[in-house]
Amino acid sequence: MGLMPDLARAAGEKNYLQATPIQQAAIPAILQGCDVQGSAPTGSGKTAAFALPLLQAYSQSRHEMPRKTQTLILLPTRELAIQVADSLAFFARHLPHTPKIITLVGGVALNPQLMVLRGGADIVLATPGRLLDVLAHNALRLNHVKTLVLDEADRLLELGFSDEISQILALLPAKRQNLLFSATFPPGVKALTSGLLQQAVLIDVPASLAAPRPAIRQRALTVDTTRRTALLRHLIASEAWQRTLVFVASQHGARHLAEKLVKAGLRAEAFHGELSQGRRNRVLAEFQDGKLQVLVATDVAARGLDIAALDVVVNYDLPRASDDYTHRIGRTGRAGASGLAISFVTAQNEAHFYLIEKRQQQRVAREQIAGFEPEMPVVTPAKAVTDDKGGIKGKRMSKKDKLRAAQAASSSPDSTDA
Known part of the structure; x- marks a missing residue:
């Protein structure tokens, strides 16, 4: 060249x-x-x-x-x-x-x-x-x-x-x-x-x-909003994840969730734009070195960070835009390693996740984890019809679906999480 x-x-x-x-x-x-x-x-x-x-x-x-x-x-x-x-x-x-x-x-x-x-x-x-x-x-x-x-x-x-x-x-x-x-x-x-x-x-x-590397495996776990933290803790323990990057919607949500994980005995830290550069550098270094198990971050961590041996990305809150979803899950599966991205899908944000799927032209099967089955039904919009290639067909979202998607996009981790 x-x-x-x-x-x-x-x-x-x-x-x-x-x-x-x-x-x-x-x-x-x-x-x-x-x-x-x-x-x-x-x-x-x-x-x-x-x-x-x-x-x-x-x-x-x-x-x-x-x-x-x-x-x-x-x-x-x-x-x-x-x-x-x-x-x-x-x-x-x-x-x-x-x-x-x-x-x-x-x-x-x-x-x-x-x-x-x-x-x-x-x-x-x-x-x-x-x-x-x-x-x-x-x-x-x-x-x-x-x-x-x-x-x-x-x-x-x-x-x-x-x-x-x-x-x-x-x-x-x-x-x-x-x-x-x-x-x-x-x-x-x-x-x-x-x-x-x-x-x-x-x-x-x-x-x-693109550069040959294993595809990032995507999973969508249905769960009640109030049980997301308990499900996250269960997955970290049962899957033995050593490095978990968790995305939330707000700085307050990052601090709140990190505090609850620490109280549960996990080595966790919040990572967001209000931290000083020295603190951000220290937190990232500790996460890279394995001193931290969980990094709870806003979308400030969705771009450019190259974290070696990152086990999984978890969308605790869904991103506001489908392009941000692409950047988030791209933090795993780097340098030829296998990647896993998990999204928590609730009754409140199902319509928004469907919109992300539609923009990505990819359908992610909904799963339930034993003991964490949602009490509130998670209903996929009736217009979500998959074609033979796994893409999404359907007309434009209704006004009601758009309102639901907007409400889900603007939500942050709730203060009553278990």
Whole structure:
């Protein structure tokens, strides 16, 4: 694909012995200077798909503007920014001249980041809010940026980040290369990307063609809302899970559930956006090292986290959007390992789970665990008729189903859970 031997060597040491489909398509296009919109499932090698050609571009042009920021990578979460920076440093390890890579994220003191920017930087990775803080202190200039990368682009282009992204885009040179990568590009986001990309190479790698790895086995367990915690504890004990990532809808729900699991004798911690960066790093390290059995997280953990040997992902609360479901379950089954994703389906959220199934074009059989059979009937909408390929057929949801789905999506873990 035209990569320098030093970069190809580092890729091999990262166990990329053969390029994945997203890498095969994206790397040549990026090296040619094209705008790229790349979509591929989690765990398919998207980071290397843009990191390797960007490092090659740096190596070939480093004499032109030394320590002038030519590459800006924006990411939605601190953990993802740190992880991508680590990957860049790994891939650059054999280059004769390594780039100065700076990571700018919130949750930590600003002054040390301002200090490290003295003398310039070649590649900057940042969350939008912290980047704007740094720019307000005149510690960084973006007028030399040649390439802008939006990693997890769909999240960055959502309403919550849109104002910050607009401010940053206004400070960038109009003529630049734009690279957008994510596992999902919903229709609403695709409309926004058209204003960013110029004659872009559009890459869409379906799951069937992504990097070979075992499929994530999905299970849907029906249970009463008030018995979800008891069922979770039962599953952790009976299945002997050593690392369990549990997703909930809110920060309060994460704290509440983690506290109850600790009282039950489990080593559990909450993980959400209000924790300091130091605390988040510590909790993740303890989870990786096996000191924690259960990580109870909001969707801040749904993107970018690469947790080795993760036994299972549990959707204690269903995500608000079907795309978030894809990102959540993508935390398991990574690096060729087997994966398991379990969703708790209640009478209150069945309609919403059906909507997720419909968007995923996949039907997940409902199961009951002995001793936890729901007292409230979990009724699949009558329109959920599967076709021969396992997809969902049917007309649009009724107004009543939409109201039920909205109510289920906005719910958080209840305070009366057993």
